[in-house]
Amino acid sequence: MIRIDTVTKRYPDGTVAVDRLSLDIPDRSITVLVGPSGCGKTTTLRMINRMVEPSEGAILLDGADIRKQPVNTLRRSMGYVIQNAGLFQHRTIVDNIATVPRLLGWSKQKSRARAAELMERVGLDTALAKRYPYQLSGGQQQRVGVARALAADPPVLLMDEPFSAVDPVVRKGLQDELLRIQDELGKTIVFVTHDIDEAVKLGTMVAVLRTGGRLAQYAPPAELLSAPADAFVEDFLGADRGIRRLSFFGSDALELRTEPIVAVDSTAEQIAARAVTDAPCLLVTGLDGRPLGWSAPEDLTAGAVHTERLISCGRPFVHGEDSLRAALDCAVLSPTGWAVAVDGAGRAVGVVSQQTIGEAIRGAHAEGRAEAKAGR
Amino acid sequence: MNVLHFVNAFFGDGAHWHGYDGIPTRLAEHVRYCLIALAIAAAIGLPVGLVTGHYGRGGNALALLATAARALPSFGLLVLMTITVGFGLLPVMVPLVVLAVPPILVTTYESMRSVDPSPVDAARGMGMQESRILLQVELPVALPLILSGLRSGAIQIVSTATIAAYVGIGGLGRYIIDGLYQRDYEKVVGGASLVAGLALITLVLFWAAARCTVSRGVRRGA
Numbered sequence: 001m002i003r004i005d006t007v008t009k010r011y012p013d014g015t016v017a018v019d020r021l022s023l024d025i026p027d028r029s030i031t032v033l034v035g036p037s038g039c040g041k042t043t044t045l046r047m048i049n050r051m052v053e054p055s056e057g058a059i060l061l062d063g064a065d066i067r068k069q070p071v072n073t074l075r076r077s078m079g080y081v082i083q084n085a086g087l088f089q090h091r092t093i094v095d096n097i098a099t100v101p102r103l104l105g106w107s108k109q110k111s112r113a114r115a116a117e118l119m120e121r122v123g124l125d126t127a128l129a130k131r132y133p134y135q136l137s138g139g140q141q142q143r144v145g146v147a148r149a150l151a152a153d154p155p156v157l158l159m160d161e162p163f164s165a166v167d168p169v170v171r172k173g174l175q176d177e178l179l180r181i182q183d184e185l186g187k188t189i190v191f192v193t194h195d196i197d198e199a200v201k202l203g204t205m206v207a208v209l210r211t212g213g214r215l216a217q218y219a220p221p222a223e224l225l226s227a228p229a230d231a232f233v234e235d236f237l238g239a240d241r242g243i244r245r246l247s248f249f250g251s252d253a254l255e256l257r258t259e260p261i262v263a264v265d266s267t268a269e270q271i272a273a274r275a276v277t278d279a280p281c282l283l284v285t286g287l288d289g290r291p292l293g294w295s296a297p298e299d300l301t302a303g304a305v306h307t308e309r310l311i312s313c314g315r316p317f318v319h320g321e322d323s324l325r326a327a328l329d330c331a332v333l334s335p336t337g338w339a340v341a342v343d344g345a346g347r348a349v350g351v352v353s354q355q356t357i358g359e360a361i362r363g364a365h366a367e368g369r370a371e372a373k374a375g376r
Numbered sequence: 377m378n379v380l381h382f383v384n385a386f387f388g389d390g391a392h393w394h395g396y397d398g399i400p401t402r403l404a405e406h407v408r409y410c411l412i413a414l415a416i417a418a419a420i421g422l423p424v425g426l427v428t429g430h431y432g433r434g435g436n437a438l439a440l441l442a443t444a445a446r447a448l449p450s451f452g453l454l455v456l457m458t459i460t461v462g463f464g465l466l467p468v469m470v471p472l473v474v475l476a477v478p479p480i481l482v483t484t485y486e487s488m489r490s491v492d493p494s495p496v497d498a499a500r501g502m503g504m505q506e507s508r509i510l511l512q513v514e515l516p517v518a519l520p521l522i523l524s525g526l527r528s529g530a531i532q533i534v535s536t537a538t539i540a541a542y543v544g545i546g547g548l549g550r551y552i553i554d555g556l557y558q559r560d561y562e563k564v565v566g567g568a569s570l571v572a573g574l575a576l577i578t579l580v581l582f583w584a585a586a587r588c589t590v591s592r593g594v595r596r597g598a
Contacts, residue, residue: 049501075503086498090516090591100502132593145498158501 001027002048002156002188007057009043009213017043018213020057025205027155028186030178032203034193036236040213041192045160048190049075061156076100079149079157079187084165085141087133093119093144094129100152111151118147121184123177139170146178150185157189164193175201196237200225200244208233222248226368246325249364251317254327254357256341256350261285262300264292264307271300279351281336284310289347291316291340316340319349324364328357379565386566397550403570406547409465409537410574413472414530420473421480421529422522429488429518430510438485442478450475454539468540475536476529483525487518519590527582534575538567548574 002025009018018040025031033041046052048059050071059066066074079100087096097115102108119126122143133141142162149157163171175198182189193199199206200221208216208224210232217229225245228234234241260279262271264286274282275297282300284292284307293310314333317326319341330339331354339357341350386392392399428434450471457467491514499513500506515522538549551567554560586595 046501051497051501072503072505075501080498080501082494082498082501084494086492086494086496088495088499088513088516089492090594092593099499099504103502103504103508132591134593148498148502 001025001062002190003060003063004044004047005058005060007044007047007054007059009040009047009052010055016213018047018054021209021213021215023207023215023218025188025190027188029204030182030189030191030202031205031207032191032193032199033207033209034196034199034203034236035209035216036211037194038211039209041194041209042160043213044209045158045190045192048156049078049080049158076103076152077154077156079151079154081142081145081149081157081159081162083161085133085145085162087141087144087148089133092130092132093124093136096133096144097147097151099148100154104152114151115147118150119144121150121181122147137170138166139174142166142174143177146181150181150187155188157187159189159191161192161194163198164195171198178202197244200247208236222368226365243325243328246328246361246364247323249324249361250320251322251324251327251341252320253363254319254324254341254352254360256319256352257356258350260338260351261348263287266300271297279338279353281311281338283313283338283340283348283351285348291342291348294334294336294338311335313340316342316346316348318342318344324357324361327352328354328361331357382562382565383569385562386569389562392566399570402546402548402550403574405540405545406534406537406549406571406574409468409472409540409545409547410530410533412465413469413533413537414476414526416469417473417476417480417529417533418526421477421525422484425481425484425522425525426488426510426515429485430506430514432489435485435489438481442482445474445478448474450536451539451542454542458543463543463545465545467543468537468545471539472533472536476533479528479532480525483528484518484522487521487525488514490521491517516591517594520586520594523582523586523590527579530578530582531575534578535571538571 004021004023004025006020006022007018008016008020010016021040021044033044035041043052047054048066050066088099094112094115097118098111101111101114106114116126116129119129124140124143124147128136128140133144136144145162163174166174179202191202203221205218206221206224207218210216217224217233222245224233225237225241225248228237228241257279259274260281261283262274262285264284271282280296281294282297284295284300286292291313292307293313295310299309312335314330317330317339321344327339327341331337331352334340337354338351340348341352343349395401428438453471453474454467457470461467495513496509499509504513537547538552540547541549541553548567548570551563551570555563555567
């Protein structure tokens with residue numbers, strides 16, 4: 001565990017970057033430091049590997065003051081990833097990744113073998129090994145940055161806005177990749193970002209800092225969204241925190257309806273039997289079970305469905321896997337107001353109305369409140 | 377009577393190719409003075425430029441020093457040194473070194489300052505010692521600019537080393553001074569074209585050095 005114990009960083013000109021900050025960073029989890037610019041989040045991160053020395057207070061790593069060991073030994077035991085990757089442009093990708101192993105005195109051969117292994121781990125084609133950084137895209141460079149930080153298998157990983165310089169699509173890929181790598185390796189990751197969505201997505205724990213370097217709230221993301229400590233945190237979370245909070249509720253509890261679903265080759269009797277009073281439309285599925293689209297029952301002619309006349313059912317949600325947020329999104333976007341649920345293979349397993357989703361949300365919130373009460 | 381005629385006459389004369397005043401001897405002297413002067417200038421300019429550039433301190437002092445050094449007339453310095461220490465190699469080396477240190481020093485400093493700070497930050501954060509950061513992270517990236525500073529220093533030395541002849545220690549300047557004195561323009565042009573040729577060879581050598589030492593990852597676009 002990394003314990004930040006009432007740490008203050010005051011610069012010679014009197015500016016206080018971090019103000020009496022205390023934080024316990026749990027092992028084998030992602031702790032995100034988030035806040036507006038000037039809140040001291042990067043300074044806090046850089047104090048953990050002593051790139052910045054605190055003016056007051058101490059930082060303990062597994063109970064021992066980090067100042068007790070030589071600074072370079074400490075830094076070599078912590079992976080360090082920065083914005084724009086900071087790759088060495090004169091070295092090939094494989095040699096960039098092998099930097100820390102080489103510093104630790106590993107042989108060239110062993111370091112390069114390890115580097116090649118890491119390229120695969122972070123999703124880089126090993127054919128890129130002999131390339132130079134300028135020949136890689138921004139996203140690939142950042143993957144190299146992560147691989148380089150992981151090269152000597154450090155228990156701790158410090159990441160300073162690592163994904164903020166890449167476009168949103170690449171960023172999402174990198175975030176998913178980080179979560180996957182974390183599942184496999186279980187590092188103690190301290191992650192700095194100014195993006196609250198990134199914090200909520202990646203963090204096991206999220207520390208919200210306010211300008212002046214004071215801690216506003218330290219909580220798991222779901223709690224942050226449901227119970228912001230004050231107006232500052234609430235404001236920082238943004239307007240749609242209620243909707244975003246739904247990401248933490250699973251869709252498995254949703255009661256799906258299977259009656260308003262007809263196969264494309266149904267007979268007239270089957271169609272008539274499926275027409276239920278409260279659902280305005282029927283969902284037509286293909287022979288493989290995949291949803292094709294919605295149709296009013298009277299527009300359906302047995303055995304001869306005009307698939308081009310169907311009303312689009314949009315993007316369905318995966319039942320049990322996607323969150324209530326995804327389900328609600330599907331229902332809101334659906335022209336019929338009903339969301340389509342599919343299984344992992346994309347086959348329709350049921351439909352659900354906005355109303356039912358609304359009830360599920362109320363139920364989940366009530367459960368959340370009960371849990372919070374029990375917790376206290 | 378044109379320049380080409382002079383050049384032909386000078387290099388066509390067999391008498392110019394041997395003896396203590398022959399082209400090989402004078403060329404060897406000239407090259408030797410240039411190499412010594414460049415080595416001394418680099419020994420002063422490179423370490424100072426690398427270290428001040430790495431720590432980012434002393435830039436103003438360096439600029440001041442370089443401007444002052446550039447304002448010193450080489451010939452005046454040669455005369456002054458000769459009066460103070462007498463004839464020999466030293467009074468020639470001082471003005472040549474004073475001439476070459478500013479471009480080497482200033483370019484080295486500037487090249488180190490222009491290195492992208494993020495790889496340096498990453499290297500420090502990974503636990504690399506400062507000396508290694510300087511030599512293995514910053515220097516390889518700054519190298520093309522550093523070489524260009526050395527190159528302009530070298531070219532200036534090559535052309536200015538002709539003043540060695542004034543204090544009687546030879547070099548290619550001998551032809552120019554003697555030629556002017558004897559109104560033998562063939563000799564003047566011959567000596568001048570040898571100096572120019574040497575300067576061109578210096579350029580080629582530096583280009584080759586850059587090809588060999590600068591990483592492919594840094595060289596692109598340059």
